[in-house]
Amino acid sequence: MTTLFISDLHLDGARPDITDQFLDFLSREARGAHALYILGDLFEAWIGDDDPDPDKRRVLAAMKQITSGGVPCYVMHGNRDFLLGKRFCADSGAKLIDDGTVVDLYGKPVLLMHGDTLCTDDHAYQRLRRIVRNPLVKFVLRNLSLSQRQKLAARMRAGSKAHIEAMDTAAPAIMDVNNAAVDKAFRHYGVDCLIHGHTHRPAVHELTVDGRKATRIVLGDWYDQGSVLRWRKEGFELAGLRRG
Numbered sequence: 001m002t003t004l005f006i007s008d009l010h011l012d013g014a015r016p017d018i019t020d021q022f023l024d025f026l027s028r029e030a031r032g033a034h035a036l037y038i039l040g041d042l043f044e045a046w047i048g049d050d051d052p053d054p055d056k057r058r059v060l061a062a063m064k065q066i067t068s069g070g071v072p073c074y075v076m077h078g079n080r081d082f083l084l085g086k087r088f089c090a091d092s093g094a095k096l097i098d099d100g101t102v103v104d105l106y107g108k109p110v111l112l113m114h115g116d117t118l119c120t121d122d123h124a125y126q127r128l129r130r131i132v133r134n135p136l137v138k139f140v141l142r143n144l145s146l147s148q149r150q151k152l153a154a155r156m157r158a159g160s161k162a163h164i165e166a167m168d169t170a171a172p173a174i175m176d177v178n179n180a181a182v183d184k185a186f187r188h189y190g191v192d193c194l195i196h197g198h199t200h201r202p203a204v205h206e207l208t209v210d211g212r213k214a215t216r217i218v219l220g221d222w223y224d225q226g227s228v229l230r231w232r233k234e235g236f237e238l239a240g241l242r243r244g
Contacts, residue, residue, distance in 0.1 A: 001034035003105060005229035007114070007197025007219040010080065012044035013055035018223045026062045029228075033071055039197045039219060040078025040099070040114030045156070047149035048142055049087035060091040067093025076101070078198070079116050079125075082133060083141065102189055106233040111191045115198030115218070118177040118185065176201060182216060183209050195219065195229065202227045204238055 011019050030036050043056065067073050073094040077084060089096060101112045120126060131137060141149065176199055185194060192214045202220030206213065217238060220227030226240035 001232070002032075003035045003037070003231045004030060004033045005037045005039060005112075005195055005219060005231065006222050006227070007039035007076075008041045008078070008200060009038070009222045010041055010044040011055070011059055013053055015044075015223075016055070019055055019059060021223060022059065023062050026066050030066055030071060031069065035072045035074065036066070037097075037103075037112065038073070038075045038094075039112055039195065040076045040116075041080045041197070042075060042078070042084075043081045045153040046081035046083050046088075047146070047153045048083055049085045049091075050146065052146075057091075060088070063092040063094055076112065076114055078114050079129065083138065085142075100185075100189070102191060105231050108193065109191050111185065111189045111194045113185065113194065113196040115177065115196035118181045118196065119175060119199065120178040120181045121174045121176075175199065182207075186214055193217070200225065202238060 006025075009018065009022055011022060013019075042059075046056075063073055073092070074097045075084065075088075075092075075094045076097050076099055084096060088094070097112070099114050099117065102109050103112060104110075116125070116129065132141075141152075144152070177196075182194070186192065186209045192209075192212060194215070195217045197219040199218060200221040201218055202225055203218050205216040205218070207216060208214065217229060217236070219229055219238075222228075228239060230237045230239070
């Protein structure tokens with residue numbers, strides 16, 4: 001049996017090819033998995049569980065099929081879909097997990113994160129994150145009209161794109177994790193293995209924290225980089241999608 005990890009799908013009605021690829025993944029490989037973990041940014045934007053977007057409804061129905069078939073699906077909030085809530089869980093059959101969850105993978109404790117909290121050098125982003133994740137702000141957002149939330153999501157996407165382009169040009173290292181923040185996470189959770197996404201820099205990093213060997217596995221952009229982590233009792237593999 002294989003436990004699957006993916007992140008940063010950024011599903012969007014404007015990109016049906018990405019949705020089709022995810023639905024194909026669910027109907028093929030994910031159907032036979034021990035469990036599926038989605039570590040943030042499943043959607044490019046999630047404006048609330050009442051969003052009637054037919055593309056999103058199609059995704060939820062497909063997720064419900066595999067969860068009803070006995071494959072547990074765990075979803076973590078990302079920086080794009082932090083308003084995923086109870087109705088999303090009911091409609092998809094998925095379970096929301098905290099950013100910073102330790103799971104047992106065949107006897108090994110492994111820390112799961114989205115990864116954005118590790119990018120502490122990006123001060124502008126961290127300030128925005130603290131604002132939008134404030135419970136009061138989230139309450140206000142959820143109580144805006146659907147059209148208001150749609151307009152706000154469009155502005156936030158445009159702002160995020162501009163910020164990423166500016167940072168990639170001026171100081172691309174700022175968009176990556178801060179090594180001290182990574183070490184702090186290992187110490188806080190008492191593990192020697194971390195899986196996260198967000199940075200779109202897929203790799204397996206071997207490092208040393210307080211004299212102990214540790215491993216940081218970074219999931220890439222799921223569509224463009226085809227990044228899937230497959231974890232079995234014998235070990236793990238970070239590779240691409242299986243097609244056809």
